[in-house]
Amino acid sequence: MNTFDRSEDPPVTIEVIQQVKPDREAEFELVLHDLLTAAQSFEGHLGVNVFHPDDRAHPEYRIVFKFDRLSNLQSWENSPLRRRLLERTHSLTIGAGKYQRLTGLETWFTLPSGGAIVPPPRYKMVIITWLVIFPLINIIPPFLNNLLAPLPVLLRSAIGAILMVSLMTYIVMPRMTKLFAKWLYPKSL
Template sequence: MGQNDKSSGIDCDTPVTIIVKRRAKPDRIEDFEEVMSGTTKDAMSFKGHLGANIIRPTKTGDYYRIVFKFDSMRNYLAWEGSEVRQQWLERYAEVEQGEQELEILSGLETWFTIPGEEALVPPPKYKMLIIVWISIFLLSLLNYLYLTPFISELHFVVRIAIMSLTLVTLMTYIVMPIMSKLFHRWLHCNK
């Protein structure tokens, strides 16, 4: 199994996005898709599973991509080491051509991951910096205008904690998914 080296340094409580690339045997595509669907369904029943996307092969490639997320590396590792997953791996061996490729992402690059061919390569860092800066700038303004009046009487440290929690939560769950889609073409444009 081809796993990238970044996964070994990921903290147990860090949310992770896993991208698995697999190829079906040409004469077993229907069986392969059945195994892939069953594996995904069973993974969803595990603690911390946040959802999955399946990307079928494109005109330019023959790989299936399964992109799924866990709320922590710990919960992903529980799935990875489970008996249920091992049983599915045995079934994959019958319908899969070659070995799977596995990539585990955490941190800022997951903000810019939109399932698809280009999403497997994060955008250039300067582009991520620009999008993150614009987003944080706008959210900071909104925080200042709309949140500060309600928390101005609180201790300085508590105010900063509330504002930073609000900022990070909005960035992760609302703003960055929207910004990634809005600026997808620019972020992933060919050089």
């Protein structure tokens, strides 16, 4: 088994913005369905959200994929299956589209701006974060205090903070986002 620094293979969020030719949305949605179904079969896929166009004259789709590791995303991106499915979209779309990749903590704090991922309402982010932080701060510090009793209090706190941030970034928040996706992003698929 290979050991590696997890920071070199972080969780990743991908946003694709693609404009669809007018009156080709139904065909695009069929191919998109196949694309999303195929992505779900790949290791590390944590979920996808699709934001449908508001402007019928310039239909623009925003598709947000989440993977548990960059290496798993790269397996999906480099797959012949994905390439074949993307080829089916070429006659239905305008241009190459826009692509944005976010990793680590930046996926927690993405600000809404032109082309950026639109986060859910703040109150929803607060509720989900609280659902995760509350148990962590009641389990990890007491456990670490007993385990690391010989160390100075400040060092124990630093270790606890690193452990909680790592758990939040790499394990817990990606799964909570997937679990609560329909509530966080009610306009998505």
